[in-house]
Amino acid sequence: AEVEETLKRIQSHKGVIGTMVVNAEGIPIRTTLDNSTTVQYAGLLHQLTVKAKSTVRDIDPQNDLTFLRIRSKKHEIMVAPGNLAFNFICKASLYLTA
Amino acid sequence: DEDSGTEVGEGTDEWSQSKATVRPPDQLELTDAELKEEFTRILTANNPHAPQNIVRYSFKEGTYKLIGFVNQLAVHFSQVGNLIPKDSDEGRRQNYRAEMVTGSQESAKVVLSDTENLEEDEEPKEAEAEAETGSQTDVPTVEAVETVTEEELITPRQPKERKLTNKFNFSERASQTFNNRLRDRDCQMEPPPRTNFSATANQWEIYDAYMEELEKQEKTKEKEKTKTPVAKKTGKMAMRKLTSMESQSDDITKVTQAAKIVERMVNQNTYDDVAQDFKYYEDAADEYRDQEGTLLPLWKFQNDKAKHLAVTALCWNPKYKDLFAVGHGSYDFMKQSRGMLLLYSMKNPSFPEYTFSSESGIMCLDMHVDHPYLVVVGHYDGNVAIYNLKKPQSQPSFRSTAKSGKHTDPVWQSELVHTDVIKLKVEGSTMEVPEGLQLHTVGCGTAFDFHKEIDYMFLVGTEEGKIYKCSKSYSSQFLDTYDAHNMAVDAVTWNPYHTKVFMSCSSDWTVKIWDHTIKTPMFIYDLNSAVGDVAWAPYSSTVFAAVTTDGKAHVFDLAVNKYEAICNQPVVAKKKNKITHVQFNSIYPIIIIGDDRGHVTCLKLSPNLRKMPKEKKGQEVQKGPAVEIAKLDKLLNLVREVKTKI
Numbered sequence: 001a002e003v004e005e006t007l008k009r010i011q012s013h014k015g016v017i018g019t020m021v022v023n024a025e026g027i028p029i030r031t032t033l034d035n036s037t038t039v040q041y042a043g044l045l046h047q048l049t050v051k052a053k054s055t056v057r058d059i060d061p062q063n064d065l066t067f068l069r070i071r072s073k074k075h076e077i078m079v080a081p082g083n084l085a086f087n088f089i090c091k092a093s094l095y096l097t098a
Numbered sequence: 099d100e101d102s103g104t105e106v107g108e109g110t111d112e113w114s115q116s117k118a119t120v121r122p123p124d125q126l127e128l129t130d131a132e133l134k135e136e137f138t139r140i141l142t143a144n145n146p147h148a149p150q151n152i153v154r155y156s157f158k159e160g161t162y163k164l165i166g167f168v169n170q171l172a173v174h175f176s177q178v179g180n181l182i183p184k185d186s187d188e189g190r191r192q193n194y195r196a197e198m199v200t201g202s203q204e205s206a207k208v209v210l211s212d213t214e215n216l217e218e219d220e221e222p223k224e225a226e227a228e229a230e231t232g233s234q235t236d237v238p239t240v241e242a243v244e245t246v247t248e249e250e251l252i253t254p255r256q257p258k259e260r261k262l263t264n265k266f267n268f269s270e271r272a273s274q275t276f277n278n279r280l281r282d283r284d285c286q287m288e289p290p291p292r293t294n295f296s297a298t299a300n301q302w303e304i305y306d307a308y309m310e311e312l313e314k315q316e317k318t319k320e321k322e323k324t325k326t327p328v329a330k331k332t333g334k335m336a337m338r339k340l341t342s343m344e345s346q347s348d349d350i351t352k353v354t355q356a357a358k359i360v361e362r363m364v365n366q367n368t369y370d371d372v373a374q375d376f377k378y379y380e381d382a383a384d385e386y387r388d389q390e391g392t393l394l395p396l397w398k399f400q401n402d403k404a405k406h407l408a409v410t411a412l413c414w415n416p417k418y419k420d421l422f423a424v425g426h427g428s429y430d431f432m433k434q435s436r437g438m439l440l441l442y443s444m445k446n447p448s449f450p451e452y453t454f455s456s457e458s459g460i461m462c463l464d465m466h467v468d469h470p471y472l473v474v475v476g477h478y479d480g481n482v483a484i485y486n487l488k489k490p491q492s493q494p495s496f497r498s499t500a501k502s503g504k505h506t507d508p509v510w511q512s513e514l515v516h517t518d519v520i521k522l523k524v525e526g527s528t529m530e531v532p533e534g535l536q537l538h539t540v541g542c543g544t545a546f547d548f549h550k551e552i553d554y555m556f557l558v559g560t561e562e563g564k565i566y567k568c569s570k571s572y573s574s575q576f577l578d579t580y581d582a583h584n585m586a587v588d589a590v591t592w593n594p595y596h597t598k599v600f601m602s603c604s605s606d607w608t609v610k611i612w613d614h615t616i617k618t619p620m621f622i623y624d625l626n627s628a629v630g631d632v633a634w635a636p637y638s639s640t641v642f643a644a645v646t647t648d649g650k651a652h653v654f655d656l657a658v659n660k661y662e663a664i665c666n667q668p669v670v671a672k673k674k675n676k677i678t679h680v681q682f683n684s685i686y687p688i689i690i691i692g693d694d695r696g697h698v699t700c701l702k703l704s705p706n707l708r709k710m711p712k713e714k715k716g717q718e719v720q721k722g723p724a725v726e727i728a729k730l731d732k733l734l735n736l737v738r739e740v741k742t743k744i
Contacts, residue, residue: 006357009449013364057302067359078363082356 017075022046041077049079145172196260362445369447372396376444376688380705391665391706393651396688397447399424399698403455404438409692411463412679417470419685420444421451424698427459427478429678435459439475439485444700454485545590551597557614559587565602567614580617582610589631595639603629609644611656621660625652631679633689637708645669645691647676653707665707669699 011019011032020031020038026046031038053065068079152165182189263270297303366373376396404426411425426438437460440450458479466472471487545559554570555577563583566576583604593599599620603609605628610619627646635641640656653665670677675693682689687703 003354003357006354006361006449010357010361010364013361013448014368016364019360054298054300054302057305058300061302061305067363069363076367078360080356080359080363082354082359 045077045079049081053081143170145170147172193260200261358446361449365446365448369397372447376686376702379702391653391704391708393653393665393667393669393689393701393703393707395669395699395701397444397700399442399447399450399700400696401438401440401450401453403453404440404696407435407438407459407696408676408694409678409696409698410437410459410461412681412690412692412698413463413465413473414681414683414690415441415465415470416467416684418443419683422681422683422690423463423465423473424692425460425463425475426696427461429694437477439463439473441473441487442698452487456483544586545588545602547590547592547600549592549597550594557590557592557600559590559602559604561586563587563604563606565590565612578614578617580612582612582619583608588629589633591632591634593639594634594636599639601632601634601642603632603644605629621656623652623654623663625650630677633680633682635682635708636684637687641707643680643682643689645677645680649675649677649693651677651680651689651691651701653703655707665704669701670697 007019007021007030010016018031018033018037020033020042021029022042022045023029026042028038028042033041048070049065049068052068056063056065065081067081070077070079148168148170150168152168153162154165155161156163182192184190184193375394379394404424407426408428409424410427410429411423413423413425415421415423421441421443424440424442426440428435437456437458439452439454439456439460441452442450456475456477458477458481460475461478462476464474466474473485473487475483475485477483544561547557549555549557556568556570558566558568559582560566563581563585565580565582565587567578567580568576582602583606585604585606587602587604590602591600593601598613598615599611600614601609601611607624607626607628609623609625609629609632611621612619623644625644625646627648627650630645630647632642632644635643638655642654644652644654646652649668649670651665651667651669652663654663669691670693675695675697677691677693679692680689687708688700689703690698690700692698
């Protein structure tokens with residue numbers, strides 16, 4: 001489907017290390033990373049995303065979380081919460097070759 | 099005394115024999131007088147064993163005192179009895195207890211048959227006891243039990259009578275029946291299913307709940323309004339099916355939205371510097387350049403599928419300012435292949451948002467102002483198609499066929515004016531769909547533009563180089579004709595502010611600016627190469643851009659420099675690339691340029707190119723340039739009249 005294509009494109013984009021799709025309970029559905037990393041990331045990021053979304057909406061209930069970026073020294077993690085709490089997590093390297 | 103005792107004994111003996119009294123040897127010898135003395139004996143109730151001189155210590159006086167009176171009571175026999183007086187507390191209590199016992203015994207008698215016999219045995223005994231005479235009543239036998247029971251039932255018994263038992267003749271007989279084994283019987287049911295439920299009551303959860311309620315209410319209101327019960331039922335069924343389907347399907351299609359966002363995020367990372375430039379970069383060198391400006395290249399949009407197709411049309415979306423449509427086809431008469439319609443968003447430069455492919459090359463496209471999801475496309479084979487972006491189909495929602503007045507030649511330009519699609523085709527007749535208003539011209543039309551305010555007026559440029567001013571209402575005649583160019587007119591556009599001025603460009607290397615009331619152009623610019631397209635800037639009435647086939651973009655500002663371009667910049671990488679179209683974005687200071695290799699480049703206009711006449715306060719900015727142009731017009735006219743006169 002279109003989504004598959006989009007996933008492929010993102011994965012093949014410059015600097016992207018891995019992507020994964022997580023469902024509402026925090027269980028990963030699709031991933032391009034190895035199992036242990038996936039499980040770890042899914043669990044940790046899911047909680048963080050829920051917390052972030054709750055925070056944003058607590059401040060203003062009409063607002064909603066669009067996406068969450070976490071930039072660290074080595075990598076950048078991007079999380080987009082989707083409909084029905086499907087999350088999309090992407091991990092990218094910060095050092096891009098031009 | 100011994101004497102009296104012996105005398106009595108001897109007296110009896112006197113009857114039998116008269117004897118002389120025999121005196122024992124150890125008997126006291128007493129005189130007769132002593133013998134006749136009377137001794138009185140007194141019988142008192144005094145206890146001979148009681149002490150006669152009891153002494154007690156008196157603490158009061160501190161001495162031993164003799165007690166006068168001494169207890170003379172002698173106890174010969176004592177026994178502790180167990181009789182209780184009736185009226186005392188203990189007696190009453192026992193009475194009460196006995197009554198209770200007899201009462202329960204009586205009630206149990208009716209139920210149990212075994213014990214009945216026992217009781218019956220007791221009763222007649224009671225009767226015996228009551229009688230106290232020992233006269234025996236009927237001794238119950240097994241046969242007489244029944245009669246006795248009858249008697250028992252009939253006779254009203256005093257219920258609280260204590261059982262008086264005959265002390266001498268009473269025997270209690272008891273027998274124990276076989277006790278039934280006790281059995282436990284219980285039944286267990288399945289416990290109700292339980293689930294753990296936990297939730298947090300945040301502000302947004304409450305808000306969500308309220309919104310849901312609102313939506314439900316609105317839906318019910320709508321349903322009431324429609325008032326079609328059959329439709330309701332089917333609707334409900336469909337709804338149920340939908341909801342059940344949605345809840346069950348756990349597939350990945352729901353991630354589309356999130357996936358899009360992530361793709362844009364990733365692109366944002368990659369093109370971060372470009373995005374920053376787009377937003378914030380202003381060429382500082384413009385201050386030193388003395389009215390000249392530059393075009394900063396930003397993004398480049400290209401797609402593999404459209405690699406060999408030229409960009410034949412560009413259009414910005416009127417609603418979403420970052421979305422634009424690119425039509426691909428081919429200008430080459432010999433090589434005609436398929437066409438593509440791609441819609442890009444500036445947020446995602448690497449992949450188009452929408453792609454549509456068609457069999458025939460696309461020549462032109464336009465987007466509806468009020469319904470920004472409708473895109474009208476004109477094909478090389480004469481078809482006109484309307485694509486609806488809301489529907490995820492890859493096919494157009496409306497296509498013109500031979501029946502509805504399809505063209506037989508390439509459709510060069512189409513414009514969406516409100517709800518009418520007006521196309522211009524090579525043969526030179528402009529047609530309105532679906533009415534089919536036809537204008538016959540001598541030559542072939544290549545470009546046209548509708549007036550911004552005057553709805554019915556439009557301009558048509560032809561292949562011969564003439565420009566005709568036409569009106570929708572007059573279908574047989576032109577309002578005006580301009581001998582514009584020597585070669586085909588590539589583009590005609592009205593000035594967005596000034597209602598009288600329009601501009602045309604042509605393959606004869608010139609760009610001309612006209613006042614539609616005057617037959618000669620106001621300004622003529624020679625650009626050394628065939629001009630592909632020309633466009634007015636939306637923010638100023640004196641700024642316009644022109645692109646040429648040698649890969650250069652020219653930006654003019656009439657307010658600054660009437661005769662020369664203020665920016666003259668090669669835009670495309672290879673010089674062989676011919677630029678085919680240019681479009682200004684209505685809010686951002688960027689332009690998109692399409693070339694014949696299928697690339698679309700986005701460039702940012704430097705500040706010099708965007709000068710707005712803000713000097714005059716209190717005056718509307720729009721009319722400022724128009725006033726200026728009017729002034730310029732007058733100046734030029736004066737110049738020309740002078741010339742002609744001479």
